[in-house]
Amino acid sequence: MEEGQAPGADGEGAEETSDKQQAKKKGSFWKELPILLGVAILVAIVVRTWVVQTYYIPSGSMENTLQINDRVLVNKLVYDFSEPERGEIIVFTAPESWRSVMEEDEFIKRVIAVGGDHVVCCDEHGRITVNGVPLDEDDYLYTNPLTGEQDKPSQDPFDVVVPEGRLWVMGDHRSASGDSRERFVRTGGNVEASTIEVDAVIGKAFVLFWPFADFNWFSIPETFDDVPEPS
Structure with a gap:
């Protein structure tokens, strides 16, 4: 290892870390999606029931x-x-x-x-x-x-x-x-x-x-x- 060079300074370690972070973010998004959809549906129901409703x-x-x-x-x-x-x-x-x-x-x-x-x-x-x-x-x-x-x-x-x-x-x-x-x-x-x-x-x-x-x-x-x- 050359003096002053940190591990992964050649870019390989950094790239690997970045890939892992992106994969983790994607996995987190798909885990959170049902929760987000559930919250959106709940808010829509609350709004329709008590706040604003469309009528034809x-x-x-x-x-x-x-x-x-x-x-x-x-x-x-x-x-x-x-x-x-x-x-x-x-x-x-x-x-x-x-x-x-x-x-x-x-x-x-x-x-x-x-x-x-x-x-x-x-x-x-x-x-x-x-x-x-x-x-x-x-x-x-x-x-x-x-x-x-x-x-x-x-x-x-x-x-x-x-x-x-x-x-x-x-x-x-x-x-x-x-x-x-x-x-x-x-x-x-x-x-x-x-x-x-x-x-x-x-x-x-x-x-x-x-x-x-x-x-x-x-x-x-x-x-x-x-x-x-x-x-």
Whole structure:
């Protein structure tokens, strides 16, 4: 051995050591992979169960805001810290009396009025009022793409004070939506049967993500800013 030369200085020992390290890293990766996959699956389950879930739109009751087969993301955690607000789009477990098929139990609608609100249809201009303030719903009510004709806010009159802990919800496609108005008419004005429990709400739809060309963040329409709290 020459003076000052360490073992493996010619590169052979170093190369052998490097090969062993790489082999060890590869072996370690394959051992850790099942753990990583397990953690990823667990995180996905936790997120889907308690935080965010995707939903597809099976009907035209929320047109033109949402089209059939659109995909939305729903925040399932938000209402653990707050109550649903007027104007929000929510997913909820529908009462059995609302369902045409028992297995189809999750509905998506817009909150029009909350507990304590006085919701009426219609004023002299055909508008729904909440606590005496008319709603300008032109931004989201269904418009027929062929005729350009917009749905009326309601085809039927109603005058309701929403019970505490319940919500008055309606689809944006009013002429094709099974909602609070429709149940009110069918039940002869039964307010309990026409509203849903706040506890039945699964979460708030906050973004349309598919088709990507129609990507859109949902916000509360400005018309609801003028609605006062119930007296």
